[in-house]
Amino acid sequence: MKIKLLKILTQSIFFITIFILLWYLRYPLHNFFNAVIFFQISPVTAIVSNFLQTALIAAAVLIIITLIFGRIFCGWICPYGTVMDIVSFFISIFKKNKETEPKRINFKYFLLLLLIVLSAFGLQMLWLFEPLTIFARGFYFTFYSAANNLSNDFFYYLMSNNPGRITEGIYQISKSIVIENRELFFNNSSSMLIFFILPLVMLLFKRRFWCRYVCPLGSILAVFSMKALFTRKSESCAGKCGQCKNLCRMNAIKDDNSYIKQECILCMDCIRETKCADRYKPEFSFRKPVICNLPKKDNSPKHKENGISRKEFLSWLTVSLGFIFFALKNKPAGKKSNIIRPPGILNENDFKQKCIRCGNCIKACVTNGLQPVMFESGIDGVWTPKLDAKTGYCEYECILCGQVCPTQAIKKMTVEKKMKTKIGVAKIQKDTCISWRDGLECLVCEEHCPIPSKAVKVKKEMINGEFVKVPYIDENLCIGCSICQNKCPVDEKKGIIVESL
Amino acid sequence: MIKNLNKIFLKRYSRKNFLKVLSFGLISLFLATGKSKELFAKTAKQLEPRKRRNIKTNYDLVTVHGENIEEMTKRIIDELGGIEKFIKKGDIVVVKPNIGWNRAPEYAANTNPFLVAAVVKLCLKAGAKKVKVFDNTCNEEKMCYKNSGIEKAVKEAGGDIFFPDRWKYYAADFKTPAQMQDFPIYSDAVNCDCFINIPIAKTHGHTKLTLSIKNLMGVCGGNRSTMHWDIDKKLPEVLSFIKPDLNIIDGYRILLRNGPRGGNLEDVKKASVLIASADAVLADAYASQTLYNINPENIGHIKEAAKSGLGSMNISKAKIKILKL
Numbered sequence: 001m002k003i004k005l006l007k008i009l010t011q012s013i014f015f016i017t018i019f020i021l022l023w024y025l026r027y028p029l030h031n032f033f034n035a036v037i038f039f040q041i042s043p044v045t046a047i048v049s050n051f052l053q054t055a056l057i058a059a060a061v062l063i064i065i066t067l068i069f070g071r072i073f074c075g076w077i078c079p080y081g082t083v084m085d086i087v088s089f090f091i092s093i094f095k096k097n098k099e100t101e102p103k104r105i106n107f108k109y110f111l112l113l114l115l116i117v118l119s120a121f122g123l124q125m126l127w128l129f130e131p132l133t134i135f136a137r138g139f140y141f142t143f144y145s146a147a148n149n150l151s152n153d154f155f156y157y158l159m160s161n162n163p164g165r166i167t168e169g170i171y172q173i174s175k176s177i178v179i180e181n182r183e184l185f186f187n188n189s190s191s192m193l194i195f196f197i198l199p200l201v202m203l204l205f206k207r208r209f210w211c212r213y214v215c216p217l218g219s220i221l222a223v224f225s226m227k228a229l230f231t232r233k234s235e236s237c238a239g240k241c242g243q244c245k246n247l248c249r250m251n252a253i254k255d256d257n258s259y260i261k262q263e264c265i266l267c268m269d270c271i272r273e274t275k276c277a278d279r280y281k282p283e284f285s286f287r288k289p290v291i292c293n294l295p296k297k298d299n300s301p302k303h304k305e306n307g308i309s310r311k312e313f314l315s316w317l318t319v320s321l322g323f324i325f326f327a328l329k330n331k332p333a334g335k336k337s338n339i340i341r342p343p344g345i346l347n348e349n350d351f352k353q354k355c356i357r358c359g360n361c362i363k364a365c366v367t368n369g370l371q372p373v374m375f376e377s378g379i380d381g382v383w384t385p386k387l388d389a390k391t392g393y394c395e396y397e398c399i400l401c402g403q404v405c406p407t408q409a410i411k412k413m414t415v416e417k418k419m420k421t422k423i424g425v426a427k428i429q430k431d432t433c434i435s436w437r438d439g440l441e442c443l444v445c446e447e448h449c450p451i452p453s454k455a456v457k458v459k460k461e462m463i464n465g466e467f468v469k470v471p472y473i474d475e476n477l478c479i480g481c482s483i484c485q486n487k488c489p490v491d492e493k494k495g496i497i498v499e500s501l
Numbered sequence: 502m503i504k505n506l507n508k509i510f511l512k513r514y515s516r517k518n519f520l521k522v523l524s525f526g527l528i529s530l531f532l533a534t535g536k537s538k539e540l541f542a543k544t545a546k547q548l549e550p551r552k553r554r555n556i557k558t559n560y561d562l563v564t565v566h567g568e569n570i571e572e573m574t575k576r577i578i579d580e581l582g583g584i585e586k587f588i589k590k591g592d593i594v595v596v597k598p599n600i601g602w603n604r605a606p607e608y609a610a611n612t613n614p615f616l617v618a619a620v621v622k623l624c625l626k627a628g629a630k631k632v633k634v635f636d637n638t639c640n641e642e643k644m645c646y647k648n649s650g651i652e653k654a655v656k657e658a659g660g661d662i663f664f665p666d667r668w669k670y671y672a673a674d675f676k677t678p679a680q681m682q683d684f685p686i687y688s689d690a691v692n693c694d695c696f697i698n699i700p701i702a703k704t705h706g707h708t709k710l711t712l713s714i715k716n717l718m719g720v721c722g723g724n725r726s727t728m729h730w731d732i733d734k735k736l737p738e739v740l741s742f743i744k745p746d747l748n749i750i751d752g753y754r755i756l757l758r759n760g761p762r763g764g765n766l767e768d769v770k771k772a773s774v775l776i777a778s779a780d781a782v783l784a785d786a787y788a789s790q791t792l793y794n795i796n797p798e799n800i801g802h803i804k805e806a807a808k809s810g811l812g813s814m815n816i817s818k819a820k821i822k823i824l825k826l
Contacts, residue, residue, distance in 0.1 A: 027641070027643050027644065028643070156668050159666065159668050160546075160668040175664075366643070366644060395603060395640060396603065397603055397604075397644070397648070398603075398644065440730055441707060441729075441730075441732075442707070442729045442730060443707040443729065444707075444726045444729050446706040447705065447706055447729075447762070448762070449762070452765040452768075453759055454706075454759050458706050487639075487726050489726035
């Protein structure tokens with residue numbers, strides 16, 4: 001009972017900590033206590049980032065913990081697992097938990113292997129299944145933006161109708177430390193939400209469905225937890241009452257009350273509610289398990305169901321081979337994508353390989369200029385960031401996106417280097433620019449241009465029989481920061497448009 | 502599961518419960534049909550032009566040359582007649598520096614933080630109840646406030662620096678026909694007892710120079726880029742709306758080229774001068790004449806402002822005091 005409480009306490013502390021880390025991943029960034037460390041703790045990040053040093057150290061810490069305690073990360077720390085536990089708690093009010101003998105639990109190893117093979121062939125798909133990034137995407141682009149915008153709107157109504165002193169005080173505090181003083185907008189956030197919700201819908205059928213059958217992070221940890229020191233010790237009661245089996249949310253306990261060690265996430269369910277006699281009560285310890293009366297292993301077909309049958313294996317293999325073939329054939333190899341990437345991306349293909357789509361750069365961007373793309377950069381570029389001048393621009397002296405990238409897909413740069421990094425080039429649209437078309441002096445683009453000697457220059461030109469000051473671009477100086485397009489006052493089609501290199 | 506659902510839906514209701522459900526349903530119907538929008542409707546608040554106190558200063562314009570900005574600020578206001586002339590006890594004061602760009606102070610893109618801090622200190626010493634400092638920035642506001650050094654300086658001086666709130670922009674009602682009619686203007690800039698305008702002298706691609714009149718663009722909201730169309734007519738209108746009590750042009754470092762954003766240290770000149778006047782047009786005319794050697798007749802918005810009687814552009818007629826520290 002005590003250990004169960006301890007587990008719930010630990011889980012909520014980690015959940016709140018991660019919540020705060022993700023919430024405060026924005027401009028005044030703390031050097032160490034930011035969400036980057038949270039993403040780097042996953043070994044998947046280390047694999048994807050070609051074994052980046054900091055990611056490797058963080059992953060090593062997690063693996064050492066796993067070698068001692070087993071999959072304690074999945075049960076006690078993982079924020080997505082916590083969300084699942086909360087959802088299953090509400091489902092369990094209506095639905096009684098009943099478990100059968102473990103089946104198809106090896107699918108996740110198969111999937112992990114497939115994803116690693118794919119990434120070796122140059123098609124990175126690990127990000128689609130990585131639970132930390134799924135959680136972060138759902139958090140950033142749905143929860144955070146909705147919470148921020150709704151509270152902004154709420155305060156808008158509250159404050160514009162003669163607020164009292166207390167409301168004013170609450171507003172001032174939340175404005176300075178909780179919410180951002182702007183409305184956030186993210187493209188394609190609904191597509192990310194679908195992948196966040198889908199595993200939660202599957203909980204209607206099985207508790208921790210995702211962790212049992214799919215999770216690649218879980219399967220990496222499962223491999224390391226096979227020889228973990230911390231084990232479940234139980235006097236074999238040969239599973240007469242079947243309580244433990246039905247309580248286990250991971251379906252790790254078999255009919256004979258023995259358990260599959262790599263499946264156990266130490267949720268402590270079997271300890272809490274088992275009503276069996278003290279002698280049979282299971283406990284977790286570092287001592288060697290004493291299981292007497294272990295039933296003999298038989299080769300009956302029932303036992304084989306723990307793994308996967310030959311038929312299933314072959315069908316999965318065919319499907320995945322077909323997928324690999326399809327994906328690699330449709331991969332736009334070296335195709336020049338016509339979107340503007342954030343600064344610090346040297347090689348487009350290398351970037352797609354390393355990006356885990358955690359959304360850190362998009363959320364942290366101070367102007368809300370970075371947006372996730374859908375298929376603009378090919379099938380392997382889903383949800384990668386692009387600079388969208390409709391919603392924002394690249395702040396000249398800001399290097400935040402490189403600082404928050406956990407895999408260094410966007411390179412960390414010094415401010416001096418970033419100020420010289422070219423990401424696009426601006427082009428004047430002479431048919432829509434109000435100066436070139438109507439001869440009306442405007443020059444907003446020139447005013448905002450951040451280049452010290454101005455990439456948008458001014459000359460006098462004869463327009464409609466009058467000499468007018470008009471802007472033109474020095475393409476050697478322009479770095480493509482898009483502030484000119486963002487601030488251009490022409491409504492329909494902007495008078496200046498930034499194109500990719 | 503179905504059994505449980507049946508329990509919920511086939512429960513027999515008491516009158517109390519029935520009324521509860523009915524009222525809940527009616528409220529949600531009310532909200533859904535859009536009637537609620539009338540309740541929460543945004544009332545378009547109108548803003549009237551600021552009423553300026555009638556202040557007579559000892560001189561029309563005072564300039565101070567020197568090195569210590571705090572001392573220069575004190576002297577310049579003393580020469581004008583002392584801070585008490587502008588601020589009464591318990592006043593709410595707005596200090597409007599230029600915090601438009603994300604640049605360090607030495608690039609002369611934003612007002613010198615020492616000057617802002619010195620003015621805030623003087624206001625508080627004179628008994629001001631609250632000193633509000635803000636600007637509608639062009640770059641990201643958090644970065645501008647921090648990197649310009651003004652946020653830190655004002656906080657240390659005891660002033661109240663904040664980011665503008667969206668709901669405090671009210672539609673301006675000019676009373677006379679104006680191009681800027683119904684343009685959103687920050688209400689704090691109007692609902693105050695004293696407005697102190699502290700611009701920095703910079704060049705500008707469009708208006709040639711940005712001085713105290715152009716600095717008032719920072720109290721406007723909405724799509725400010727459209728103000729650039731016919732800006733020479735629009736800026737005097739904003740000036741007539743705000744009517745600052747005191748303008749102190751920061752000429753300690755001035756930007757000679759590539760304004761208003763700057764970025765090259767070669768473009769910055771250390772002129773070490775402050776120009777103060779209760780008349781924004783006169784201050785601008787004097788600054789353009791002495792700092793940049795441009796005849797104010799050639800600067801559209803200054804000429805237009807003088808023409809509409811918002812101030813005098815005639816430097817030779819004005820009573821000017823030049824100080825050297």
